[in-house]
Amino acid sequence: MKKRYLILAGLLVCVAAVAGCGCGKKSKDDGKQSETQVTVAPASDEQKKDGSSGSDTELVDMEKSTxxxxxxxxxxxxxxxxxxxxxxxxxxxxxxxxxxxxxxxxxxxxxxxxxxxxxxxxxxxxxxxxxxxxxxxxxxxxxxxxxxxxxxxxxxxxxxxxxxxxxxxxxxxxxxxxxxxxxxxxxxxxxxxxxxxxxTLTEVKKRLGLIDDDGQSTDGSDNDTDVTPTPGVTSAPAATTAPTPTPDPNNTDPTDNSASVAEQYIGQSLDNLIAACGEPQGSDYQNEPETGETGYHYYPSFTVSTTVDESGNEIVAGVW
Structure with a gap:
């Protein structure tokens, strides 16, 4: 009888041991499942196509027009x-x-x-x-x-x-x-x-006879306040005597300051032109990207453009 009780007691211990092992294993599996649930799945191809993935966002090139x-x-x-x-x-x-x-x-x-x-x-x-x-x-x-x-x-x-x-x-x-x-x-x-x-306002007024070569109104009043000066242009008094350079012998009338006379000096020194046409009423110099230093000399009825080389020689380039 005692032996039977011992056998039954041994069986109960084994059953308890098996049950205990089973609970421990389940707890361990639960831990693994918990770790799996917090893992973030990568974005699908569908998500990338609709722009949810930053690496595939479309960039637009902006072209600046002139x-x-x-x-x-x-x-x-x-x-x-x-x-x-x-x-x-x-x-x-x-x-x-x-x-x-x-x-x-x-x-x-x-x-x-x-x-x-x-x-x-x-x-x-x-x-x-x-x-x-x-x-x-x-x-x-x-x-x-x-x-x-x-x-x-x-x-x-x-x-x-x-x-x-x-x-x-x-x-x-x-x-x-x-x-x-x-x-x-x-x-x-x-x-x-x-x-x-x-x-061009001063030139226009002279062409219309509203002012004389000195900028004075032809009705006798001072017109300086009405004339818009050309920015960067230094006014010069009208020449009363011939300049020191020797006039061109081909020019028979050194007082003639018409454009047709000035055009004869294209390619020559500005001094020669001044000797024939007199001093300009104003001049302006600008540095042009293509031609270098360029001069603009303003006469009553025309404008003279010049080029200035590195030695300071000023050559007549155009008349208009």
Whole structure:
């Protein structure tokens, strides 16, 4: 009997041991399951395609365009064309623009460059493409241009801007001096990389006979306060005697200061031209990226451009 109890007791101990081992193993497995549950699964291909993965986000390249603020275009852009920005500051809306080589004839202006494509309100800009080395009817390179504008208000008179050295200009602003019927059209412009504007107002007033060569009003009043000076230009008194350089023997009239006489000195020293035409009323010097130091000398009816070499020699390059 005692032996039977011992056998039963042994069986109970074994059962308890097996049950204890089973609980321990389950607890261990639970730990493994818990660790597996906190592991983050990698993003699927579907997630990457919809942009949830930062490494696959699409990048957009931003390309900066030139002259992006100017939508009004005149002329045709070619591989050899130059461009100039035209700004309307006349105070009225412009409907038509004509640009041609300088001429004394007002019959032939060619085609309207705007051609109904747009209008230029006061302050608006247009970009004009033209051939820089264009030839005139005589086969000579065009040195200056005339501009004519008409307004949307047909009751307003057309305006003209004469002898503009467009081939050397990067930006030109069309303006009016005064108001009403007595207003005078003139322009200010930038040449090359210069930041100083040149004004044509004084030249226009002289051409119209409103002021004399000394800047005095032709009615006897002092006109200095009314004339807009050309920035960077130093005024010089009109020459009363011939300069010291020896005049060109080919010039029979050293007092003749017309453009046709000045053109004979292209390629010669500026001193020779001054000896023939007298001192300019003003001069301005600028450093141009392509040609180096360039001089501009202003006479009553024309302008002389020069080049200055490293030795200081100043040679006449153009007349307009």
């Amino acid at each position: 002259d992006e603020d100017i939508t009004n275009i005149m002329g045709e852009k070619t591989s050899t064309s130059s461009k100039v920005v035209v700004i309307n500051k006349t105070g009225s809306e412009v409907a038509r623009i004509y640009i041609r080589p300088n001429s004394d004839e007002d019959d032939d202006w060619g085609d309207d460059l705007v051609n109904g494509m747009f209008t230029l309100k006061d302050g608006d800009k247009a970009l004009y493409y033209f051939e820089k080395n264009a030839k005139d009817a005589s086969g000579n390179t065009v040195s200056s241009y005339d501009i004519r504008i008409s307004y949307t208000d047909e009751n307003k008179s057309e305006c003209f801007f004469r002898k503009i050295p467009l081939q050397n200009i990067s930006q030109i602003t069309l303006k009016m001096d005064g108001s009403g019927d007595s207003s005078i059209p003139y322009a200010t412009y930038l040449t090359g990389s210069s930041k100083k504007e040149t004004s």
